[in-house]
Amino acid sequence: MFAERMKRLGTETAFEVLARAKAMEAEGRDVVHLEIGEPDFDTPSNIIDAAVKALKDGFTHYGPSAGLPEARKVFAEHITKDRGLKVDPENIVITPGAKPILFFSIIALVDEGDEVIYPNPGFPIYESVINFVGGKPVPIPLREENEFSIDIDELKGLFNEKTKLIIINSPQNPTGGVLSEEDMKGIVELAIKYDAWILSDEVYSKIIYDGQHVSIYNFPEAKDRTILLEGHSKTYAMTGWRLGYGVMPKELADHVARLQTNSTSCTASFIQMAGIEALTGPQDESRKMVAEFKARRDLIVDGLNEIPGIKCLRPKGAFYVFPNIKGTGKSSKELENLLLEEAGVAGLSGTSFGEYGEGYLRFSYANSQENIKKALERIKEVL
Ligand code: PLP
Numbered sequence: 001m002f003a004e005r006m007k008r009l010g011t012e013t014a015f016e017v018l019a020r021a022k023a024m025e026a027e028g029r030d031v032v033h034l035e036i037g038e039p040d041f042d043t044p045s046n047i048i049d050a051a052v053k054a055l056k057d058g059f060t061h062y063g064p065s066a067g068l069p070e071a072r073k074v075f076a077e078h079i080t081k082d083r084g085l086k087v088d089p090e091n092i093v094i095t096p097g098a099k100p101i102l103f104f105s106i107i108a109l110v111d112e113g114d115e116v117i118y119p120n121p122g123f124p125i126y127e128s129v130i131n132f133v134g135g136k137p138v139p140i141p142l143r144e145e146n147e148f149s150i151d152i153d154e155l156k157g158l159f160n161e162k163t164k165l166i167i168i169n170s171p172q173n174p175t176g177g178v179l180s181e182e183d184m185k186g187i188v189e190l191a192i193k194y195d196a197w198i199l200s201d202e203v204y205s206k207i208i209y210d211g212q213h214v215s216i217y218n219f220p221e222a223k224d225r226t227i228l229l230e231g232h233s234k235t236y237a238m239t240g241w242r243l244g245y246g247v248m249p250k251e252l253a254d255h256v257a258r259l260q261t262n263s264t265s266c267t268a269s270f271i272q273m274a275g276i277e278a279l280t281g282p283q284d285e286s287r288k289m290v291a292e293f294k295a296r297r298d299l300i301v302d303g304l305n306e307i308p309g310i311k312c313l314r315p316k317g318a319f320y321v322f323p324n325i326k327g328t329g330k331s332s333k334e335l336e337n338l339l340l341e342e343a344g345v346a347g348l349s350g351t352s353f354g355e356y357g358e359g360y361l362r363f364s365y366a367n368s369q370e371n372i373k374k375a376l377e378r379i380k381e382v383l
Helices: 004-008 014-026 045-056 069-083 099-109 124-132 152-156 181-193 220-225 250-261 269-280 284-305 332-343 369-382
Strands: 092-095 115-120 136-141 163-169 197-201 226-231 244-247 361-364
Touching (some): 014 332, 045 269, 069 226, 069 244, 069 269, 099 163, 099 197, 115 124, 136 152, 152 181, 163 181, 181 220, 197 220, 284 369, 332 361
Parallel strands (some): 115 136, 197 226
Antiparallel strands (some): 092 244, 226 244
16 A cells, blocks of 8 residues: 555654653553653753744745755854865855755665665664665674774775765764774775765764864865754754755755755745854854763763663763663663553663664663653662
8 A cells, every 4th residue: 555665764753762752651550751852951042033033024935945055154164263264155055954965865876785884873764764675784783892983994894895885873862872084094995996976974063072073174185075964953953944955066966955955845944044143153052062971971871880780981972872781681672661561761772773773772861960860760770
């Protein structure tokens, strides 16, 4: 009855756990939400004011598919300044959230049978969309002993002539791991050697606690084979606004914009105007948010490491921890269920992010310190 290709499309189980947690709440249970990947802060007021002004100024119409010229200009200037590599407005495509950049880039680049290397555990949408277009997903395992970075020797064994694209994500969801300059260099060299594209998902670029963000644009030699994915969702607590963008060679940008013409038409005009304010206005709210995330990270990492059977690295970025739960003797899914049902703590099984997530859970610490403390006490009690 339905198209064959729908069998190949995956999903994000975070939304399923959220639905179960909500159902429990409806029955009067108290649940601490550590399953959701979004900042719990409000969008800074200067951004909200800019959106209201744009609405009143008439930014209520269709705009060009690739984005409003003034927004593409500012986004290009931002990337040029922030990453230190010159990009032009014609390299920018603005989308409703960063997710469509993933979807459109994979559709535009990957033919049936093409191989795509992607991080596992990783954001589940990568594998889902690779399968959807008939590509062959080739997981690169991210291992705890390697601080969830990519082992370049292992990666060498995965590249071949059929490799069309490699997806990387730093800081990473779900592990909070970051790629070092050296690892990134190894990835770039392999992509050049095998003439592959690189999709660098840098949506957490500003949520980093130790050291500097290493961007794919630190390697100018990769620019003409790179899609840099960025967005406002995480940095400015704008998940529900839906605003993201990709930076890519002009020829690819034209294809991605045409995919947008065929689907969403364009990103809401007033939201793009608010996005300009986010990048050019004061950054102190965003910085405060990151400082608070850092305090929460330390709270949850220290607390988890006090619980027998759990061992947790201190992630360098994003707002997730990915504790090793092998010492509990339970599978990831069993523990996800147990914690939700008996402790009222919603977290995600590591396997929601791929097969190499077995033995781990993901907790998002985008929740108050008070709630994190409550969750830690409950987990300790149940275990
Ligand atoms: N990339 C990663 C790694 C993410 O974790 C997310 C959101 O959870 C996205 C992309 C998508 O971001 P957006 O909400 O802007 O579509």
